[in-house]
Amino acid sequence: MTADTPVRRIWSHEAEAILQSLIPEAASFELPSFGFLRKSANGIFSGKGASRTVHNDLPLDLDKACNRAKRLVPRMGQQRELLETCDYSSLLVCNLWRPIAPSTKPVESAPLCVCDAKSVTAEDFVEHNIGALDDPRATQITGLKHNARQRWYYYPAMTTEEVLVFRQFQHAKGDAAATMPAFHTAFRDPASPEAAEPRISFEYRVGVLTR
Numbered sequence: 713m714t715a716d717t718p719v720r721r722i723w724s725h726e727a728e729a730i731l732q733s734l735i736p737e738a739a740s741f742e743l744p745s746f747g748f749l750r751k752s753a754n755g756i757f758s759g760k761g762a763s764r765t766v767h768n769d770l771p772l773d774l775d776k777a778c779n780r781a782k783r784l785v786p787r788m789g790q791q792r793e794l795l796e797t798c799d800y801s802s803l804l805v806c807n808l809w810r811p812i813a814p815s816t817k818p819v820e821s822a823p824l825c826v827c828d829a830k831s832v833t834a835e836d837f838v839e840h841n842i843g844a845l846d847d848p849r850a851t852q853i854t855g856l857k858h859n860a861r862q863r864w865y866y867y868p869a870m871t872t873e874e875v876l877v878f879r880q881f882q883h884a885k886g887d888a889a890a891t892m893p894a895f896h897t898a899f900r901d902p903a904s905p906e907a908a909e910p911r912i913s914f915e916y917r918v919g920v921l922t923r
Contacts, residue, residue, distance in 0.1 A: 719916070720745040727808050727916055734877060735920060739800065742787050742919035749812075750898075750913045762822040762898035762911060766856040769917070770805060770881045771839065772890045777805075777881055780852035784917055791919045795885055804920040805881040811872050812914045818869035820908035822898040825866035826878055829892035832862060856895045866899075880917065 724743040732738055750762045769784055770777045778789040785805055795803045811819050838855035856862075867876060878894035898911075 715745040717745045719747055723747070723916060727918055730808065730875060730877060731806060731918060731920060735804070735806075735922065737801075737922040738920050739923045740791075740794070740921040742785075742791055744786065744917070747914050747916040748784075750915065751910060762824075762913070764822075764898050764900075766827070766858075766895055766897045767840070768854040768856075768880055768893045768895050769807070770854070770893070771852045772837065772854055772881070772893070774883045774890065776852055777883075777890075783851055785919055788919055791921055794921060795883075800885065800921040800923055802882055802884040802922045804879060804922065806877055806918050806920060807880050808875050808877050808916045808918065810875045810914055811870055812912055813872060815872060815909060815912045817909045818871050819911050819913075820869070820901065820904040821911045823866050823868065823870070823901055823904075823911070824876065824896055824913070825864050825899055826876075827856070827895040828863040828865065829879075829894055830863075831859075832856065832892055832895060833859070834889075836862070854893075854895075868901075 720743070724745070728741050728743060731741065770781045774792065777785075778792050781788060788803075788805065791803055794800060809824060836857045836859050838857055840853050840855050842851040842853065867874070870876065878896065879891070880893050882891035882893070884891070
């Protein structure tokens with residue numbers, strides 16, 4: 713978590729400034745030294761690339777999120793302890809998503825779209841396990857069944873100078889259920905040219921405690 717990486721030296725400070733401007737009540741940040749690189753090749757999705765499955769990267773239960781998402785948010789359990797024992801009001805996990813170099817053009821291949829949280833209900837959820845069910849290291853995410861009520865949006869032609877910030881988890885102290893996150897997916901934009909430059913993007917998840 714404290715490794716001296718370019719993510720730690722440069723991007724973590726930029727990410728903190730962005731989140732502080734968007735969440736004025738933020739009081740503590742858990743800024744990892746790593747993130748996740750996603751690639752697509754001419755709109756074709758690979759196992760480690762841009763996902764075309766609608767999902768949220770965390771379970772929506774606080775216990776499961778802390779136990780099953782350690783690869784994505786390693787110190788979420790420690791932040792939960794601080795939420796419960798200190799003067800904090802909520803725990804959030806935010807994803808800062810951005811195209812990165814060597815991309816030279818605005819994103820056309822496999823752009824990211826997000827679902828309006830107000831258009832989703834718990835009945836739409838589907839839990840997915842990544843790994844064996846009995847493996848404590850397995851990751852659990854939340855999928856989403858199609859529902860005609862759902863409203864989807866995306867920012868076309870994002871550049872490396874732009875960042876999309878969305879909520880992946882939020883639990884307020886004293887609440888029984890988590891706040892609805894922003895489900896998301898890459899998609900095949902019919903307006904994209906066949907020879908679109910492959911998308912290269914970076915995901916950075918930050919734990920935030922608010923007052």
